[in-house]
Amino acid sequence: MLASLFVIWFGLGLSSKVATAVVLVVFAVFFNAFQGAREVDRNLVNNARILGASRTQVLTSIVVPSAMSWIFASLHAAFGFALIGAVVGEYAGADKGLGLLIANAQGTFDAAGIYAGMIIITVIALLAEWLLTLL
Numbered sequence: 001m002l003a004s005l006f007v008i009w010f011g012l013g014l015s016s017k018v019a020t021a022v023v024l025v026v027f028a029v030f031f032n033a034f035q036g037a038r039e040v041d042r043n044l045v046n047n048a049r050i051l052g053a054s055r056t057q058v059l060t061s062i063v064v065p066s067a068m069s070w071i072f073a074s075l076h077a078a079f080g081f082a083l084i085g086a087v088v089g090e091y092a093g094a095d096k097g098l099g100l101l102i103a104n105a106q107g108t109f110d111a112a113g114i115y116a117g118m119i120i121i122t123v124i125a126l127l128a129e130w131l132l133t134l135l
Contacts, residue, residue, distance in 0.1 A: 003085070007093035017097070021085035025078040029071065036070025037063050076132050083125055 003020045010016040040063050048058050090099025098117050105113025 003089045003092040006089065012093050012095045016093070017086045017089035020089035021082040024081040024085040028078045028081065029074045032070045032074030033067055036067030039070070040066045072132075072135065076129075079128055079132060080125065083121065083128070087121060 002023055003016070006016040006019045010019055044062055044066075045058055048062055053061070086097075087099040087102075090097035091103050092099075098121055102114055102117040105111075105117060
């Protein structure tokens with residue numbers, strides 16, 4: 001539903017697909033980053049404050065590095081949502097992309113085209129998953 005609204009608001013270009021992917025990803029990443037920041041060892045933060053660290057120093061040298069594992073884990077999971085959002089956005093309305101390829105193949109009863117689009121998306125997802133695992 002949001003994908004079709006974004007196509008109406010932003011048009012058939014890249015911005016509607018980006019908006020769809022961002023809406024699917026931002027909440028998962030934000031709440032995981034927030035939980036990661038809450039899980040920082042309070043004794044470590046208190047010791048840094050006692051030693052004279054400013055709020056910015058505590059944030060940049062303790063909180064953000066401690067929350068990075070949470071952030072990377074959420075990005076790992078959120079990439080699938082972003083890919084789905086982009087393809088659904090293209091499927092809902094686009095002038096190019098894999099979603100449009102699948103939608104056109106579906107409209108012409110071209111099973112090979114549908115499978116080709118799905119295989120390309122799968123390969124992209126597996127490659128990106130491998131790269132995120134390496135990261």
